[in-house]
Amino acid sequence: MILPGTLPGDAVEAVVELPKKGAHSAIGRVSRFIRKSPGRRGSPCPASALCGGCPLIELTSEAQLSYKKRFLEKLFSATPGGASQILDPIPMPHGIDSGYRNKAVLYFEESAGTRKLGMYEAGSHHVAPGTDSCRLCPHWMAVAANAVLRWSRDSGLSVWSETSQTGLLRGLILRAGSNGRLATLVTSSSIPDSASESLISALQSAGVSDITVSIKTRPGNFVLGETSVVLLGRGSVTAEISGLEFEVRPETFLQVNTPQTPVLYDTAIRLASISPEDTVLDLYSGIGTISLLLARKAGHVIGVEIVPESVEEAKKNAVRNGLSNTEFFCGPAEKILPDICSRGIQPKTVFVDPPRKGLEASVPGIIAAMEPETVIYIACGPEALARDAAKFHNLGYCLDTLQPVDLFPDTAHIECVARLRRVQ
Ligand code: SAH
Numbered sequence: 169m170i171l172p173g174t175l176p177g178d179a180v181e182a183v184v185e186l187p188k189k190g191a192h193s194a195i196g197r198v199s200r201f202i203r204k205s206p207g208r209r210g211s212p213c214p215a216s217a218l219c220g221g222c223p224l225i226e227l228t229s230e231a232q233l234s235y236k237k238r239f240l241e242k243l244f245s246a247t248p249g250g251a252s253q254i255l256d257p258i259p260m261p262h263g264i265d266s267g268y269r270n271k272a273v274l275y276f277e278e279s280a281g282t283r284k285l286g287m288y289e290a291g292s293h294h295v296a297p298g299t300d301s302c303r304l305c306p307h308w309m310a311v312a313a314n315a316v317l318r319w320s321r322d323s324g325l326s327v328w329s330e331t332s333q334t335g336l337l338r339g340l341i342l343r344a345g346s347n348g349r350l351a352t353l354v355t356s357s358s359i360p361d362s363a364s365e366s367l368i369s370a371l372q373s374a375g376v377s378d379i380t381v382s383i384k385t386r387p388g389n390f391v392l393g394e395t396s397v398v399l400l401g402r403g404s405v406t407a408e409i410s411g412l413e414f415e416v417r418p419e420t421f422l423q424v425n426t427p428q429t430p431v432l433y434d435t436a437i438r439l440a441s442i443s444p445e446d447t448v449l450d451l452y453s454g455i456g457t458i459s460l461l462l463a464r465k466a467g468h469v470i471g472v473e474i475v476p477e478s479v480e481e482a483k484k485n486a487v488r489n490g491l492s493n494t495e496f497f498c499g500p501a502e503k504i505l506p507d508i509c510s511r512g513i514q515p516k517t518v519f520v521d522p523p524r525k526g527l528e529a530s531v532p533g534i535i536a537a538m539e540p541e542t543v544i545y546i547a548c549g550p551e552a553l554a555r556d557a558a559k560f561h562n563l564g565y566c567l568d569t570l571q572p573v574d575l576f577p578d579t580a581h582i583e584c585v586a587r588l589r590r591v592q
Contacts, residue, residue, distance in 0.1 A: 170580060171196045175227055176235040177205025207231020212265075215298030220290030222304075222578035229265065233257045233574060236582040240550060240572060247554050248561045249568070257572035257582060258435065261427045265577060269304045270344040270407070271424045273391055274313055276320065276337045278327040285317040285340060293330055304578075309342045312351055312374035316340050319370040323363045328356055338384060339391060344426070345405025345416060350378040352418040354393055357383060368400050377401050380418055392418060410434065412460050412489045419477040421454045425575045432546070432573045432583060433461050436519065439569060439587045440544050442466045446516040449508070449540075451501045451531075456482030456494070458519055458546075463491040470513070471496040472504045502528040509538055517542045526552025536563035543588040548575070550584050560588050 174180055179202040184194045207227045211217070216225045224232045236257055244250030260268070277284045277295040286299035300317070301310030320327070320337055328335035339354040351371050353359075359367070359381060371379055378401035384393030396403070396418065404417040410430045416422050423429040436458065442448060442465040450459040453471030455478050463469045463486070471494065473479050479498040486494045497504045501522075518540045520527060526549055535543060543565060547553035557567045565588040575583035 169193075170223055171198065173198050175205045175208060175224065176238075177207050177227070177231060179203040205231065207234075213303050215296060215302070218289060219287060219296040219299050219302075221287060221299075221302075223290075223580055225578040229259060229263075229574075229577060232577065233259060236572060236574070236580075239580075240570070240582065240584070243550055243554050244557075244567075244570065247557050247567060249566050250554065250557065250570070253567055254570045254572070257574050258431060259574050260425075260577055261431060264427055266303045267306045268427050269302070269306075269424050270422065270426045272302060272305045272309045272313070272342045274300065274340045274342070276327040276339060278329070278335075283317065283321060283327060285313050285320070305342070306344055308349060308375055309344070312342055312349070312371055312376055313340060315370040315374050316351070316353070316367070319363075319367055323366055325359065325363060333387075341382075341391065341418060343405060343416060343418070343422075346408040346413075348377040348401070348405035349375055350380070350401075350403070350405045350416070350418065351376045352380045352382050352392070352396070354382045354384055354391060356385060358397070364399055371400070378403055378405055382418060409457060410461060412457075412464075412485075414455050414457060414460075414485050415481050415488070416455065417477055417481060419475065420481055421475070421478065422457070423575065428573065428575050429457075432575060432585065433458055435571055435573060436544050436546055436585045437461060437465070439571065439585060440517045440519070440542055442517065447513060449513075449515040449518040449538075450521075451505070451519065452521045452523070453482060453496065454478050454521075456485045456496065458521060459494055459496070460485060460489055460491050462519070463494050467493060469494045470508060470515070472501050472508075473498060474500050500528070502530050502534070505531065505534045509534060514538055515540045517544065519544045519546070521546040522552070524549035524552065527556050532556055532559040532563055536560065536565065539590065541590050545584075545586040545588060547584045547586065548581065550582060553584055553586055557586060557588065564591055565589060566591050 181200040184196040241251045284295040286295040289296040300313040326335040328338040341352040343350040379399040380403040382393040382396045446466045447468045448466045450471045453473045459471040482496045569587040571585045
C-alpha cells in the first residue's frame with residue numbers, strides 16, 4: 169500500500185487514523201517530508217496527478233522495478249521456498265515507455281453542461297481531465313476519442329448518468345490490432361441510423377477499420393453490453409504474437425501491453441521446457457494465445473476457458489494457424505478439470521493464467537491429482553499467486569523460479585511467471 173502523495177523510498181511523517189472503530193484499513197495523511205526518494209523524476213504525463221492510474225510514474229523505471237522486486241520479496245517471504253527464487257523483473261523492451269497499450273476504456277460523463285469522454289480517476293466514477301489522450305496508448309486513440317466526443321455533441325445524443333440511470337452514450341473501447349483498429353461504442357439502447365452513419369465517418373477519419381455498438385441494458389460494473397451490432401468491417405482485429413495470428417473481438421481478452429506480451433509468453437514457455445511428446449493443459453486459455461504457442465512445441469494441448477466467444481475464437485485461431493494438435497473446452501476450470509481428469513489425461517505440464525483473484529479453491533488439488541511434473545503459473549495478482557503457491561506446496565509442489573515481467577510500468581502492478589515443480 170502506497171500512502172497517497174508519497175512514493176516508495178520517501179521518508180515522511182504521517183498522521184494515520186482508522187476511519188471508524190474496527191475498520192480494516194487506515195487513512196493516512198502526510199504531515200512532513202523528511203526525505204524524498206532518490207528515484208524521483210518529473211512526471212512525463214500532464215494528467216497523472218488527477219488520473220491516478222499510474223501511481224509510480226514519478227519514479228525512474230529502475231526505482232520502480234527495485235520497488236516491485238522488494239514488494240514481491242516481502243510478499244513471498246512467508247511462502248515456503250518463496251523469496252529466494254525471485255529473479256530481477258524483466259523491464260520493458262528497448263526502454264519503450266509510451267504508446268504500448270493496445271486497449272483504452274473511456275467513459276462519457278456530463279456535468280454542469282460539460283461533456284467529457286476519458287478514463288475514470290482511480291477509485292471514482294468521474295472522468296479525469298486530460299485522459300482522452302493517455303500517453304500509454306497510441307496517438308490514434310486520442311484522435312478517435314475526440315472525434316467521437318465531437319460526434320456525440322453534433323448528433324445531440326444524450327449521455328448516460330449513473331445517478332439517474334438514464335441517457336444513451338456510456339463509453340468507448342478502443343483496441344489496436346497489428347494492422348487494424350477497432351472501436352466499440354457502448355450505449356444503453358440502439359442509436360439512430362443517421363447517427364450510425366456519422367459515427368462511421370467520424371471514426372474513419374481516425375483510421376478506425378472496425379466498429380461495433382455494444383448495447384448494455386443491465387446494471388453492473390462489466391463495461392460491455394449484452395448484445396452487439398457490427399457497423400463497419402468484421403467487428404474484430406487481428407493481433408500478431410510471436411509469428412501467430414489471433415482474432416480479437418470486443419468480448420475477448422488480450423494482454424494490453426503489445427511489445428511485452430511475447431516476452432511474457434516466451435518466458436513462461438521457456439521455463440516449461442516442452443518436448444514434442446508432451447501433453448500440456450492451458451487453463452484460463454482466452455483466445456488460445458498460450459495454447460497455440462505451446463502447440464508449436466508440444467504433442468497435444470488442451471485449453472480451458474469460461475468465455476464462449478473466446479473459446480470459439482481459440483478454435484478458429486488454431487485452424488487459421490494450422491495447429492491441429494489442440495482442443496478447447498468451454499466452462500469454469502474448476503468444473504471442466506474433473507472431466508479431463510476422468511478421461512485419464514496425464515499432462516506433463518499445466519499452465520494456469522487466471523484473473524487477478526487467482527485459482528478457485530479446488531483447482532490446485534485437482535491439478536495435483538493429475539501429477540504433472542511442472543505447473544507454470546502466470547499471475548497478474550501476486551497476492552493470489554503467493555496464496556496458491558502455498559497450497560501447491562502442501563500438495564507436493566515447490567516454487568522453484570519466480571520471474572517477474574514488467575507488464576504494467578508506472579503502476580504498482582507486476583506480472584509474475586512462477587514455476588512449481590513436483591517434489592514427491
Ligand atoms: N491466457 C490468456 C487469457 C488470460 S486472462 C491470455 O494470455 O490471453 C484470464 C482468462 O481466464 C480470461 O480469458 C477469462 O475469461 C478466463 N476465466 C476467468 N475465470 C475462469 C474460470 N473460472 N475458468 C476458466 N477460465 C476463466
